[in-house]
Amino acid sequence: xxxxxxxxxxxxxxxxxxxxxxxxxxxxxxxxxxxxxxxxxxxxxxxxxxxxxxxxxxxxxxxxxxxxxxxxxxxxxxxxxxxxxxxxxxxxxxxxxxxxxxxxxxxxxxxxxxxxxxxxxxxxxxxxxxxxxxxxxxxxxxxxxxxxxxxxxxxxxxxxxxxxxxxxxxxxxxxxxxxxxxxxxxxxxxxxxxxxxxxxxxxxxxxxxxxxxxxxxxxxxxxxxxxxxxxxxxxxxxxxxxxxxxxxxxxxxxxxxxxxxxxxxxxxxxxxxxxxxxxxxxxxxxxxxxxxxxxxxxxxxxxxxxxxxxxxxxxxxxxxxxxxxxxxxxxxxxxxxxxxxxxxxxxxxxxxxxxxxxxxxxxxxxxxxxxxxxxxxxxxxxxxxxxx
Numbered sequence: 001x002x003x004x005x006x007x008x009x010x011x012x013x014x015x016x017x018x019x020x021x022x023x024x025x026x027x028x029x030x031x032x033x034x035x036x037x038x039x040x041x042x043x044x045x046x047x048x049x050x051x052x053x054x055x056x057x058x059x060x061x062x063x064x065x066x067x068x069x070x071x072x073x074x075x076x077x078x079x080x081x082x083x084x085x086x087x088x089x090x091x092x093x094x095x096x097x098x099x100x101x102x103x104x105x106x107x108x109x110x111x112x113x114x115x116x117x118x119x120x121x122x123x124x125x126x127x128x129x130x131x132x133x134x135x136x137x138x139x140x141x142x143x144x145x146x147x148x149x150x151x152x153x154x155x156x157x158x159x160x161x162x163x164x165x166x167x168x169x170x171x172x173x174x175x176x177x178x179x180x181x182x183x184x185x186x187x188x189x190x191x192x193x194x195x196x197x198x199x200x201x202x203x204x205x206x207x208x209x210x211x212x213x214x215x216x217x218x219x220x221x222x223x224x225x226x227x228x229x230x231x232x233x234x235x236x237x238x239x240x241x242x243x244x245x246x247x248x249x250x251x252x253x254x255x256x257x258x259x260x261x262x263x264x265x266x267x268x269x270x271x272x273x274x275x276x277x278x279x280x281x282x283x284x285x286x287x288x289x290x291x292x293x294x295x296x297x298x299x300x301x302x303x304x305x306x307x308x309x310x311x312x313x314x315x316x317x318x319x320x321x322x323x324x325x326x327x328x329x330x331x332x333x334x335x336x337x338x339x340x341x342x343x344x345x346x347x348x349x350x351x352x353x354x355x356x357x358x359x360x361x362x363x364x365x366x367x368x369x370x371x372x373x374x375x376x377x378x379x380x381x382x383x384x385x386x387x388x
Contacts, residue, residue, distance in 0.1 A: 001025070027090040029078040034097040036077045040065060041104040051112025052379060055131065056158055058105060062135050063154045066142060079139050081295040084212040102357065105131060112378070119380045123369035129354045130347060130373045131161065137346020140294060156339040164377035165323070165340055166270050167333050172368035172375075175275070177282040178261050180254055199288060200226055202250045205243045206292040210352065214299035219243060245300060247292040248308045254283055254291060255315050255348075259322075269326030274375060276319070277348060281367040284351040294349050316341045347374060 001022055005015040019025035044058035068074040083094055106128045112118025134157065145153055164170065180199070204225045208217040219240050237243045258279040266272030283289050294312075297305055319341040326332025351370065360366045 023085070023087060023090070026078075026082060027086055027094070030080055030083070030086070030090075030094050032075075033077040033080060034094065034101075036065065037097070037101045041101060044108070045104070048108075050115050050117035051108050051110070052117035052162075054108035055105070055112065055118070055378065056161065058108065059131075059135060059158055059161055060154065063138070063142070063150070063157070066138065067147065067150055070143065070147060079295065081298075082213040082215055085215040102128060102132065109378070116380055118378050119376070121376070122372060122378050125358050126354060126366060126370040127373050127378060129350065129357065130370055133347045133350030133353070134160070134343045137342060137349060140346070141342045153336070153339050156336045157343065159335070160340065160343060160377065161373065162377045162379040163333065164373065164375045165273070165326075165332050165335055166375045167326075167331055169381070170270065170274070170375040172274070172372070174364045175278060177279060177286070177363065178258075180257065180283060180286075180288040201228075201237070201243075202247050203288065203290075206247045206251070206290055209244060209247065209296050210290055210293045214240070214244065214296050241300065241304075244292070244296060245304050245308075248297070248300070249311075251291040252308070252311045252315060254288070255280065256318075258283065259315070259318050263322070268331040269322050269329055270331035270375070273319070273322050273326065273332075273344070274371065276322070277344060277371050277374065278364075278367040280348045281351045281370060282363045284348070285355070285363050285366075290352045291349075293352075312345075316345060319344055344374070347371070 001015055001019075002012055004025070005012045008015070019028060040058065040061045043061045044054050046057075048054040048057055065074065069076055080094065080098065083091055086094065106124055109118055109122060109124045109127055113120055113122065113124070142150075142153070201222060204222050205217075208222055208225075212218075217240065219234070219237065222243070223234075237246070259276050262272050262275035262279055266275050280291075284291055297308060300308065320337040323332055323335065323337040323340055327334055327337075347370075354366070354370060358366075
């Protein structure tokens with residue numbers, strides 16, 4: 001609160017007139033973000049002749065708002081990354097408003113299926129989550145795009161939503177998922193592996209950070225979940241930030257591992273991309289998951305944050321190389337690899353959220369439904385004209 005007051009040239013006493021504490025200030029910022037979401041959904045539905053038009057209007061309006069913020073024409077909005085840290089009453093209100101946004105977009109898709117503008121093969125709930133994943137991840141990368149280059153980027157995303165990346169209609173098959181490598185991280189005492197294996201404390205740590213946010217997660221709670229003594233746990237983990245850092249390192253290593261496995265199995269580039277995404281979806285919903293959400297990245301120290309961003313960039317480059325390879329071999333449409341790889345990463349990062357909206361036990365089936373948009377798009381290919 002002191003930092004905010006200083007940046008505004010106010011005393012802390014003056015700031016407390018508007019918010020009694022930091023939690024209340026976060027809550028009010030989140031309310032403003034929800035208000036902005038309400039406006040986007042209302043504008044998306046306005047004058048739309050079909051469900052598909054509403055979906056595409058949603059994507060266009062979302063990014064147009066971001067551009068207006070960058071140009072100083074609208075106030076910034078907060079990323080809703082620390083909802084678990086809110087007081088119970090505030091948390092329920094914000095979650096309910098986010099739920100209404102999900103339901104509005106779900107309604108657009110269902111309307112599109114009914115009016116024939118959206119392909120009947122689209123499963124509404126997984127597709128809604130995939131759409132939100134793509135736009136939400138833009139908070140990580142879209143701000144680095146120069147203003148004059150942004151219209152072309154948005155057109156790429158609109159094309160992705162409509163038509164997917166596959167050059168031909170892509171068919172998903174049932175697949176068997178590989179088991180993740182359970183190696184211990186370098187530097188850990190192997191004599192202690194029965195007490196603190198990597199896939200135990202980092203998995204539980206990731207789960208805690210994802211569910212409770214960085215502020216709400218506790219090392220004591222992680223140790224309790226593992227039935228580990230606090231002394232043994234703190235011997236290996238210095239502090240909460242160190243645990244968060246190790247969770248990110250694990251997520252990056254699992255991404256690398258699944259990219260390598262998919263590259264060895266896929267027959268062409270679009271199939272390799274499919275397997276990467278489905279393998280990682282399975283990790284998120286298996287005993288090896290979840291992976292740490294990247295919304296916790298700002299809680300790392302600057303040095304560690306830059307290290308993780310560099311490693312994430314290397315993963316993006318590997319995905320981009322698969323996309324470029326697919327364009328050359330004809331399995332992927334002529335797309336901008338840099339834009340599409342960001343959409344891919346966002347899709348993987350948000351995969352756990354689908355569990356908030358539906359229950360399932362078949363990761364092969366649901367991963368195909370979740371990723372249908374990414375490969376085939378949502379536009380009904382049987383219609384003579386795509387809605388623009």
